[in-house]
Amino acid sequence: MENKQEELLKRGISAIYPSVEFLESKLKSGKKLTLYLGIDPTGPTLHLGHFIPIKKMAEFQKAGHQIIILIGDFTAMIGDPTDKKSTRQPLNRKQILNNLKDYKKQISTTLSFKGKNKAKIKFNSKWLGKMKFEDVLSLASNMTVQQMLERDMFKKRMEDGRPVSIHEFLYPLMQAYDSVVMDVDGEIGGNDQTFNMLCGRDLMKTLKNKEKFVITTKLLEDNQGQKMGKTEGNMVALSDSPDEMFGKIMSWSDGLIISSFELCTNVPMSEINQFTKLLEQGEINPRDLKMRLAKEIITIIHNENKAKVAEQNFIKTFQKKEVPDQIKKVKAGVNDLLIDVLLNNKVIQSKTEFRRLINEGAISIIDKEEKITQIDELARPAVYRIGKKRFIQIEN
RNA sequence: GCGUCGGUACUCAAGUGGUCAACGAGGGCAGACUGUAAAUCUGCUGACCUUAGGUCUUCGGAAGUUCGAAUCUUCCCCGGCGCACCA
Numbered sequence: 001m002e003n004k005q006e007e008l009l010k011r012g013i014s015a016i017y018p019s020v021e022f023l024e025s026k027l028k029s030g031k032k033l034t035l036y037l038g039i040d041p042t043g044p045t046l047h048l049g050h051f052i053p054i055k056k057m058a059e060f061q062k063a064g065h066q067i068i069i070l071i072g073d074f075t076a077m078i079g080d081p082t083d084k085k086s087t088r089q090p091l092n093r094k095q096i097l098n099n100l101k102d103y104k105k106q107i108s109t110t111l112s113f114k115g116k117n118k119a120k121i122k123f124n125s126k127w128l129g130k131m132k133f134e135d136v137l138s139l140a141s142n143m144t145v146q147q148m149l150e151r152d153m154f155k156k157r158m159e160d161g162r163p164v165s166i167h168e169f170l171y172p173l174m175q176a177y178d179s180v181v182m183d184v185d186g187e188i189g190g191n192d193q194t195f196n197m198l199c200g201r202d203l204m205k206t207l208k209n210k211e212k213f214v215i216t217t218k219l220l221e222d223n224q225g226q227k228m229g230k231t232e233g234n235m236v237a238l239s240d241s242p243d244e245m246f247g248k249i250m251s252w253s254d255g256l257i258i259s260s261f262e263l264c265t266n267v268p269m270s271e272i273n274q275f276t277k278l279l280e281q282g283e284i285n286p287r288d289l290k291m292r293l294a295k296e297i298i299t300i301i302h303n304e305n306k307a308k309v310a311e312q313n314f315i316k317t318f319q320k321k322e323v324p325d326q327i328k329k330v331k332a333g334v335n336d337l338l339i340d341v342l343l344n345n346k347v348i349q350s351k352t353e354f355r356r357l358i359n360e361g362a363i364s365i366i367d368k369e370e371k372i373t374q375i376d377e378l379a380r381p382a383v384y385r386i387g388k389k390r391f392i393q394i395e396n
Numbered sequence: 397g398c399g400u401c402g403g404u405a406c407u408c409a410a411g412u413g414g415u416c417a418a419c420g421a422g423g424g425c426a427g428a429c430u431g432u433a434a435a436u437c438u439g440c441u442g443a444c445c446u447u448a449g450g451u452c453u454u455c456g457g458a459a460g461u462u463c464g465a466a467u468c469u470u471c472c473c474c475g476g477c478g479c480a481c482c483a
Contacts, residue, residue, distance in 0.1 A: 160476095161401095161402090161475090161476045161477070162475085162476075163474095163475055163476070246432095247432080250432045250433065251432065251433055251434085252433075252434080253433075253434040253435085254431095254433075254434065255434080256434095285431065286431075286433085286434095287431045287432065287433075288431090290431095290432080290433080291432090314432075315432095317432095318432050318433095350442090350443065350444090351443080351444070351445090352441095352442080352443065352444075353425080353441090355447080356425080356426075356439095356440055356441075357425085357426070357440095359426090359439090359440080359447095360425085360426040360427060360439075360440070361426085361427070362425085362426050362427075375447095386426095387425070387426060387427095388426090388432095
């Protein structure tokens with residue numbers, strides 16, 4: 001029991017405000033706490049970065065606390081300025097609704113939306129969308145420009161002579177107001193959200209005289225502190241197939257292994273510490289550890305069986321250089337050109353890309369180990385490999 | 397409102413009349429190497445073609461000057477900075 005609490009308050013945690021002791025006393029009181037995680041539906045898929053706080057939420061849920069997932073369908077229209085160098089393109093309502101369509105499905109593998117203590121989903125357009133301008137004004141009077149300017153990224157943009165819009169100033173305020181309306185005890189989020197979440201803490205104190213606690217989770221980063229962003233291409237999306245996840249995780253740099261184990265799996269910390277030692281002493285091949293990592297993550301997001309299958313596929317495809325079990329199959333006419341078939345099926349972006357790939361010797365027929373060198377190559381029934389990762393089976 | 401500087405490809409960022417499909421960096425793609433990687437090295441990275449070449453479309457928008465414009469002119473849109481305005 002004591003152990004669980006320690007896990008809850010330490011594992012994957014970056015900081016706790018106002019203090020760890022404060023939260024501990026809250027937990028000890030035995031009261032059921034309400035805490036929330038805000039997600040802005042800025043894209044259709046959630047990724048591993050979202051997963052980390054979600055997983056932490058799940059731990060609290062298991063401990064009997066009330067969990068709220070707040071979909072920032074209103075705030076998403078403005079866009080969180082965090083980490084953005086320039087003003088974000090506002091999203092329209094339709095795009096937002098489309099984005100959040102599958103969120104619940106993607107989250108439900110981790111959090112429970114069923115049973116006694118089910119997680120709730122709320123939308124902040126419900127209250128933010130109804131505010132009158134005067135409501136906004138009185139809310140805005142609780143925060144100063146100076147407070148906003150404390151934000152590095154605003155400061156930096158000003159120094160660089162880049163625009164900072166008023167509506168972006170309002171973003172942290174809106175997020176802060178979410179806390180107040182929902183009257184939560186605490187909030188969880190990635191440590192890049194610290195500023196926004198602390199604004200909520202301040203506002204809660206001002207308006208409700210209540211101490212909201214804030215838990216920030218660590219971000220995925222390698223041992224050199226390099227942040228793993230979704231722009232880096234290998235960010236695992238929660239909607240990825242097990243095979244895709246496995247491949248992506250295996251291509252992570254080794255430095256990411258330990259922190260990923262801590263943040264994304266349920267492997268006990270004692271075991272993870274053991275891994276650290278083994279790695280340092282070179283007594284274990286990082287590849288094997290990564291395979292374990294991939295399996296653990298896929299088990300949580302999908303299930304154990306799928307994780308095993310994904311592992312088998314990976315071994316088959318990459319270690320033994322065989323073709324994966326499930327590849328895209330496409331029908332083609334006898335006289336169709338390969339270039340057209342690939343283009344029509346969006347395996348390649350343009351004919352020019354095809355030419356490039358051919359020049360690079362990247363396209364080949366698997367069985368015959370034959371490289372395609374002609375642009376007017378016919379689409380023969382065979383399994384083609386394009387580069388390392390793309391496969392397509394053409395049938396007549 | 398006045399003045400001034402600026403808006404360049406996925407991102408950042410050079411270029412200021414022809415040698416510009418546009419230097420460089422990041423990202424992406426491909427090849428070599430490997431542990432599947434990462435790092436490193438090499439090549440590619442607007443589109444279309446009969447491909448060491450050609451054609452077309454791009455440098456905020458529109459019109460113009462010119463044999464020729466991302467580069468010059470005019471107007472417009474959008475931003476930064478300074479000044480003014482502060483009823």
